[in-house]
Amino acid sequence: MALIDLTRALRGHPVRPPQSGIARRRTVWERTHLDPWLLAMLLVLMLAGLVVLYSASGQRLEAVVAQGIRFGVALVVMLLLAQLSPSTLLRWALPAYAVGLLMLVAVELVGDMGMGAQRWLVIPGVIRFQPSEMMKLAMPLMVAAYLSRRELPPRVKDLAVCALLIGAPVALIAKQPDLGTSLLVATAAVFVVLLAGLSWRFIAVLAGLVAAALPVLWMNLHNYQRQRVLTFLDPNSDPLGSGWNIIQSTTAIGSGGLFGKGWLQGTQSQLEFLPERHTDFIVAVLGEEFGLAGMLAVLVLYLLIISRGLWLAAGAQDTFGRLLAGSIVLTFFIYVFVNVGMVSGILPVVGVPLPLVSYGGTSSVTLLAGFGILMAIHAHRRLLPR
Structure with missing residues (x-):
């Protein structure tokens, strides 16, 4: 191959770039984007x-x-x-969050009852599912999309917006009632906020506010x-x-x-x-x-x-x-x-x-x-x- 390329160069023809490391055959894991160890x-x-x-x-x-x-x-x-690429996920963040929120509202209005709780939506003859499960992904997706477009660590204004994004679906899920899922959804979003670089002083203040709110939570x-x-x-x-x-x-x-x-x-x-x-x-x-x-x-x-x-x-x-x-x-x-x-x-x-x-x-x-x-x-x- 090297001799052929040298001959082509001497005749004035373009030389093909080396194939090793550029056009190598990708493994099945690279083609499917799966991590073999985790899988x-x-x-x-x-x-x-x-x-x-x-x-x-x-x-x-x-x-x-x-x-x-x-x-x-x-x-x-x-x-x-x-x-999917991260850019695609970023574009889907708001639609996924909006659809999840609308489905939680639908659960509140026409949801199916089971074991004393109204948590499910039913498509007759097709599927019975919990929209709250979708929010376990849609919530961190939305909060991560919002914060990634802001200066980090987040400012108080951005934290207030995140609180509103988190609070609406969490309140709807808790009302079903489903305390466990509501806490998991809130936790997924809070992890995003913490990873965005909050100072320990601010975290301590938030922890104090949560502790102060516990009596109100208990009464409700x-x-x-x-x-x-x-x-x-x-x-x-x-x-x-x-x-x-x-x-x-x-x-x-x-x-x-x-x-x-x-x-x-x-x-x-x-x-x-x-x-x-x-x-x-x-x-x-x-x-x-x-x-x-x-x-x-x-x-x-x-x-x-x-x-x-x-x-x-x-x-x-x-x-x-x-x-x-x-x-x-x-x-x-x-x-x-x-x-x-x-x-x-x-x-x-x-x-x-x-x-x-x-x-x-x-x-x-x-x-x-x-x-x-x-x-x-x-x-x-x-x-x-x-």
Whole structure:
């Protein structure tokens, strides 16, 4: 090849540029914009979730199949979102936020009731979904888009605008009522604001204002929400009522010991003492059947996913990408922390599922969609010229 190029140059013809490093064949991961390490860990987590779910659901294979189908849909959504550029995400921020807000208003007006709450929209014969789940992504997307166009760290005026952007959907979600989801949506947006560079002095002032507002918040809680807080402080005050869930979950985890009773051998779960064992309290099934070792293995897997996610987020090359990617990963961490904390008795019960392990479709799609956005931001960094 070099001899041919030399001959062409001597004859006055243009020489083709070297192909190595420029026109090399891209790997499948570069073409799909997926991160192989993060994808592998997510797949392992979902597989472990299906194994635990089979036991937690009372060995109902149809529940595992349904969850597997949901995971498949969520993976497709992740793949599609991974193809988007940060500039496209930036343009979609306001429309996504507006649509999510309108759907929350629709829930308030014509939403479907279930378990004493009005949280769902129903398209007859097609789908039943929670619009609040969409806001877990639309909210940080909107706040990151707004702050990325402003001088950082944000000024008081910009923080006031962010408070309005956060407050409207959070209030609508809390009114459904869904305190857990409203807190997660607010947390996702607050992480964006914190990553924008707030000073510790300002954070301390905000923390003081939140502490001062707690009595007002307490007075506006529903009775069952107040009872959850009181039960957290003293589960044995109502052992057969509001304290039942936490007492049974801690009993299940404690009885698992170091290596557990064995898969499908848990007494608290299989004899149905443990409530909501396939959703919010599935980690108690994990602890009872696989013991401390099984719980630590899953927690280490979560830690690896979060660490990889933060590494990808740190590589973002613009303000919007860094703010959004960091918020997505830190919100995933909050999911894990809150669920494990409430099941083990160190936090009040707020109805937060264990990510990609608890039974549920909308939350799985939302979580993997977030990781798709994270991979898109990282892929864009790789594709920029160096």
